[in-house]
Amino acid sequence: MKTTFTWKIGGEAGFGIKVSCMMFVRLCVRMGLHIFDYSEYPSLIRGGHNTYQVTVSPDEVFAELHEVDYLVALNEETVRLHLGELTKGASIIYDPDVVHLDAAEFQQKEISLIGVPLKKIVKEVGGPDIMRNMVAIGATIALLCAELTEFEELIAEQFAKKGETIIGQNVDVVRRGYAYVQEKHKRECTHVLTKQEVKSKRMALTVNDAISLGAVAAGCKFYAAYPMTPASSVLETLARWDTKAGIVVKHAEDEISVINMALGASFAGVRSMIGTSGGGFSLMVETLGLAGITETPLVVLNSQRPGPATGLPTWSGQGDLRFVMHAAQDDFPRIVLAPGDVDEAFALTRDAFRLAEKYHVPVIILSDKFLSESQKSTEPFDLGDENIARESMLTQEQIGALTEKYKRYALTESGVSPRTIPGMPGGVHLANSDEHDEYGFTDETSEMRTAQHAKRMKKLEAIAKEIPAQKMYGPESADLTLIAWGSTKGTVREAMRILERENIHINFLHLSHLFPFPVDQVKRVMQNAKRTLLLEGNAAAQLGGLIQQFTLTVPDETFLKYDGRPFFPREVVAKVKEIMSS
C-alpha cells in the first residue's frame, strides 16, 4: 500500500471547490502528513474550469506532482481535461447522474470509476449544491481506508461560526459519501491515509502567508496595497490581523498612492511594506526611484504573473526579474530577493526589513502565483530570542552630541548616513527627490552630484557582503548542474528525488538572492560544473543574462517555460534525461 498520493478536484468556478479542499488539506496536516497543493483557475468568478490538487505524503513534499491518483470530477470536462494525468490504478470519483463515463474505456486504462450520487446525497439532507465537495471528500476518506472522526472534528471547528445546522449537514453528507463507498465500492486500499507521529503540530501555508508572518515578525507596522492577484492575500491576511498585530493596513486608491503612503510612513520611522504584481509594480516605478534618492527604507513584494499588461492574471511566471532589477530611471542601490519556499519566504521577509533599514534602500521580494497560492506543510516558525534592533538611525542622545548641524546625507565611508525621524529635535532635514547636498538642500553642482550618487551606489559594496552562500543541493560533483531561482526550487528538488530513485544524480544551485548578484559563488559553480542547465519561467532567460553579465560564462543548456504553468517535476526529469543522454 502506498502512502504518497495526489488528489485532485475539478469543476466550474463557483462550485465551492476551494473551501472544501482547504479542509481536506488541513485534515492531512493534522494527521501529521506533509502536503503541497496547487490550484488552477481562470480570472473569473463564475464558470470556467477550476482545479485544485494536493500531494500528500509522510515525507516532505517540495512541489505538486502532475500525476493524479484520485480525481474528483464535478463535471465531464474535468475527466476530459485531466485524463492524461491519471496514474495506472487511479480512481475517478464522480456523480453518475451528472457525469457520464464509459466503464469499458476506463477498465482498459486500469482506472477505477467510483460513482457516488453526490447530488442526490446532498438533496437527501437538504443542503446546498456546493456540499457535493464534502460528499466527495467523505468518499475519498473511505477509499483511503481512514476513519472519519478527525474530519468530523475539523468540520465542527471550521464551521463553528456557521452554527449547528450547517455543521450537522456537512457531517451528514460526509458520512453518507463515506458509507456509500464502503458499501458499493468495497475494495483493497491502494493508498492509505494514516496518522503519523509528529514532534509538534505543523502548518500548511502559502508563501504569501509566510511573507505576512515574516512581516509581522520583522516589526512591520504599515502595509499598503491595491488588490492584485496573486499578491492580494497578503493584504487580506494582514488586514485581518491588523488590530491583533498592531499594524495599520491601507487599501489605497491605486498603486502609486500605495508606494507613496508607505514611503511616507517609512520616512516617519515606521517599518513599511507594500505588495502587488507586475502591473501594479509598473505604476510604482517612479516612486521606487524616490525611495532610492531619498534613501528611505521600503520592502516591496512583487508576486509575478505572466504579462505584459494584463497577461494571464491567475497564472504563474518568472518574467519580472530584470524589470525589478532595473525599474526606475538611472541607478540607485536596491536588493532583490526570491524565496523558493515558505521557510525561505519567512526568513527572507524578516531579513528584507533589516536590510532595508540598515542600508536605507528598497528591498524587492519576488514571488509568483505558484508560490503565492500553493500551500506547503512546514514546522512552525521560530522567532528566536533576539529583539529587533533599529539600525542606521540616530538616537536622541546621539543627535544631542552632534557638534555641527545634522546632515541627513552625510558623505560617509560606507555610503550609509544615519537618519533621524520627524519628531526628533535637532534632526530636522529635507528628504529630497532633487539631487541634494549633505543636508538635503537641492544642489546641482557637478561635485555634489557625483559625490552623492557615488555615496548611494557605494552601499552596494557592503550589501554584497551580506549576501549569504546560495543553497546547493545534491552531490558535490555531478554530471549535470541545474541552476534556477525563486519558485522553481521545490519542483527541481522533487525532480531530483525522482531522478535519484532512477540512480541519476545531478546537483542544483538555487539562487534566492538575485541582486546584488552572488558573483563569486556562481562563477565558481559555473567553472566547476561539468555541464550546466539553466531553468527559468520566462522567455528571455533573464537569469541566464545575469550569469553572462556577471561571470562571463554561459549555461550549456536552457529550459525555459512561459505558458503560465509552473514547471512540473516530470518535465524537469524528462529534460534532464534528454540532456544526459545526448
Next chain:
Amino acid sequence: MSEPEQPKHRASDFNTSTFPTWCPGCGDFGIWAALKNALVELGREPHDTVVVYGIGCSGNMANNVNTYAFHGLHGRPVPVAEGIKMANHGLTVIVIAGDGDGYGEGLGHFLHAVRGNADITYIVHNNQVYGLTTGQTSPTSDKGYKSKSTPHGVIEEPINPISLALGASGTFVARGYAGDIKHLTSLIVQGVQHKGFSLIDVFQPCVTFNKINTHLWFQKMTVKLEEMGHDPSNREAAIQQAFRRDQLPIGLYYKEDRPAYHEQLSQIAETPLVEHPLEPLTFDELQKEFM
C-alpha cells in the same frame, strides 16, 4: 485667531540657509510668508512639523522652510503625507503643491484623501499655468487660455477644486490669495487646527507666464466670504459660491467636524504607530491559523 502672548518662535526661525529661487513678485513668496507666520501663530516647532512638497515652483519651497520636509514626486505629495500621518499622528502634516501637481497628476490622490478625511493641510499654489516648465496650460487655466502647449486656446473647462472637495465630502474647504498674507495666514492656522483634511486653494499670480490672472486682476476679482456673511456650515451655499464667475470668493467656504482618518484606527488610539515596539504584539496566535 488669538496669538499666544509670547510666541516661541519668530517667522525667521522657520527660514533655512537658502533663499527661494522664485521670480521677483511671484505669489509663492506670499504663501511662504503666510506658512511661516501660521507656524509661529500655532506655536509649532520645526521638529514636530512635516511639510511634504510636490514638484513645481511651489515644491521648490522645500529648501526654504525649516521643518522636517519630504520633497516627493510631481502629483504625489498627498499620499506621502497620509503615510506620515498614519505613522505618527502627533505630527502636524502640511502639503505644499501646485495646480499641475495637485489637480493634474495628483487629482485622484486629492479626492481620495478628502473622502478619507486624512488630517493634513493641503495648500495648493494655483497660478493657472505651468511655471517651472516655462508656460504651458494647467488644469485650472480658463477655457480658451492660450499657452505654449495650447496655442489655439484650452478646450477643456477648468478644474474647480472647491466644488470637487465639497463633492467628495470635504470637511474644510477654503481659498486664499497669495497677495493677502494676513488673510491666508489665518486660513492656514484654521486649516492646521481643523481635525481632518483641509483644502486651501491659493490664487497665486505667476508674474512671468500668466499675463491674464495677475495681481491686479485678482485684487479686482476676489471678494471675502466672511465679509459677505457666508455661513461656512452651509454646504449648499458653499457650492453656490464655488461656481461663481462674476467674482472669486476667498475665505472659508465650508467646515464640518467629522473624525479624521487616523482617529478611526483602533490600533493607534492609544499611541502613535511609530512609538509601538517593533516586537510583534502576537505571533503564535497568528501561526495557529495555519495549523
